[in-house]
Amino acid sequence: MKYSNKEEFEKVNIFGTGVPNEKFEKYFIGNSFLNFLVEPGKTPIFLANVTFEPGCRNNWHIHQAESGGGQMLICTAGEGWYQEEGKKAVSLKEGSIVNIPAGVKHWHGAKADSWFSHISVEIPGVACSNEWLEPVNDEEYNNL
């Protein structure tokens, strides 16, 4: 369900908006927010809720790994998009699940007219790193 109003969205964003995602802001268009759901290193899998303001999306990127790795998204509130290179963007809403294998170039983010949150599930692997690439083209995004 779409939420253009932040206060209304916060009521359904049950995993929390958290704090401005300053560490990664250079890889995003628009403002995103990060809420750690577990302490890094304390659980076998790291979970964080990522919130995107309307129009916000991350740049194209690849989860690199020698083995394993990648990410799963558990969409928790609002509406957004996920796109793999060479494929049509997939519409996401609360309840949607996305599996992002290591090595696949992709981006994700909010719809232009809605806040959006997903839990990021970091898949364990060997020598995992993020390769950040170019921003998602405005014209392509605005035509979604």
Place this chain on the structure above:
Amino acid sequence: MKYSNKEEFEKVNIFGTGVPNEKFEKYFIGNSFLNFLVEPGKTPIFLANVTFEPGCRNNWHIHQAESGGGQMLICTAGEGWYQEEGKKAVSLKEGSIVNIPAGVKHWHGAKADSWFSHISVEIPGVACSNEWLEPVNDEEYNNL
């Protein structure tokens, strides 16, 4: 937030109630439901939404593994309990996260007066199996 009414609960159970959890019903007191969020074997981590009717809980059990294994719970709707042997029960609601290491005897389920759902995140490991034990004592449960 507590939901005693199934119809009201369904409105907020965004990951879906799914089907009666017949395969495991012998290990539960009360009725539980299972909604696969991914196809088994198609993603690096298996995710399912488990729903418990009010008063429903699983028996004490242990996630056994030679290495890795265990489970994380992402609580998505309603209110419930998680208890490890020898510790006080922990109250859960939408937004709560539980980390259940392999080898730890525990149970989880709904509160007596509320529906409850959590996503089960199955942690990969070697030689993983579930060891099902005795039911949670009615008197202990009713005193929570």
